[in-house]
Amino acid sequence: MKTSIENINTGGFTLAEVLITLGIIGVIAAITLPSIILEKQRKELEAGLQKSYSSIQQALQLYQADTGTPLLTSDVQHNGVNFKKILMKYMKYAKDCGYGYSDKNTACIPNNPDSKDTRIYKNFNGSNYINMECFDDGQFVLNDGSLVIMNTIGACPVNISVDVNGFNKGPNRLGQDLFIFLFNGNDGKLYPGGINNGIGWDNMPCNKTSTSWSNGGGCTVKALTDPDFFKDLP
Numbered sequence: 001m002k003t004s005i006e007n008i009n010t011g012g013f014t015l016a017e018v019l020i021t022l023g024i025i026g027v028i029a030a031i032t033l034p035s036i037i038l039e040k041q042r043k044e045l046e047a048g049l050q051k052s053y054s055s056i057q058q059a060l061q062l063y064q065a066d067t068g069t070p071l072l073t074s075d076v077q078h079n080g081v082n083f084k085k086i087l088m089k090y091m092k093y094a095k096d097c098g099y100g101y102s103d104k105n106t107a108c109i110p111n112n113p114d115s116k117d118t119r120i121y122k123n124f125n126g127s128n129y130i131n132m133e134c135f136d137d138g139q140f141v142l143n144d145g146s147l148v149i150m151n152t153i154g155a156c157p158v159n160i161s162v163d164v165n166g167f168n169k170g171p172n173r174l175g176q177d178l179f180i181f182l183f184n185g186n187d188g189k190l191y192p193g194g195i196n197n198g199i200g201w202d203n204m205p206c207n208k209t210s211t212s213w214s215n216g217g218g219c220t221v222k223a224l225t226d227p228d229f230f231k232d233l234p
Helices: 015-067 080-089 217-225
Strands: 093-098 139-142 147-151 159-163 178-184 189-192
Touching: 015 080, 015 159, 015 178, 015 189, 015 217, 080 139, 080 147, 178 217, 189 217
Parallel strands: none
Antiparallel strands: 093 139, 139 147, 147 159, 159 178, 178 189
16 A cells, blocks of 8 residues: 555654744744843943942042042042042053043043044933033043043042943943942042032933933932832933
8 A cells, every 4th residue: 555745744843834933933032132132231231330339439448548548639639640540550450541631542532622522422311412521531441341531620520430331332321331420539438420429410410301411420329229220221
């Protein structure tokens, strides 16, 4: 008795079944993969912020342990070179970037207030470019790739800001991957932007509607204390 090929059950899948299965997998991946990637990026930003905050605090503590006194305004005000050198001494850095405005050709980010190249970082909701004149007294890259930027003179308070995932990775927004820490030259301590510490910039916003260039500067304290902060970025 002859048996036709059509009647033989091999126990496998037909080509149509395989294609349908692959199509379903592709649809599921297309739906879920972006959210998985986004969640991973947000976790990395959160971890980077915590690490940066800890590293800068540790640097200030090591300075005090070595000198017997905290780092004060007299040590950094109008002396950005000294401030940067002090921080670099106690932090594991990979590259000295120069000073931005005065040494723009060697800076990790172009930082000339008279140039369109300063249109680099945006505010929290992306509605405006931030004022880079408040971040132009020194830059260096840490071993983990984060970029440390500081300001010591001018109309803006002394601050140490960190792009926690580096300039070459987005979103390059204040309050999302660029965070401001305010330095109190009276006690040598570091305060996250947005905390009411009486040393300036207490009114920096952190919301989805403000078009102020400083919108996002007040997000640092929220990003450090609110476990849901990175889940609802604009």
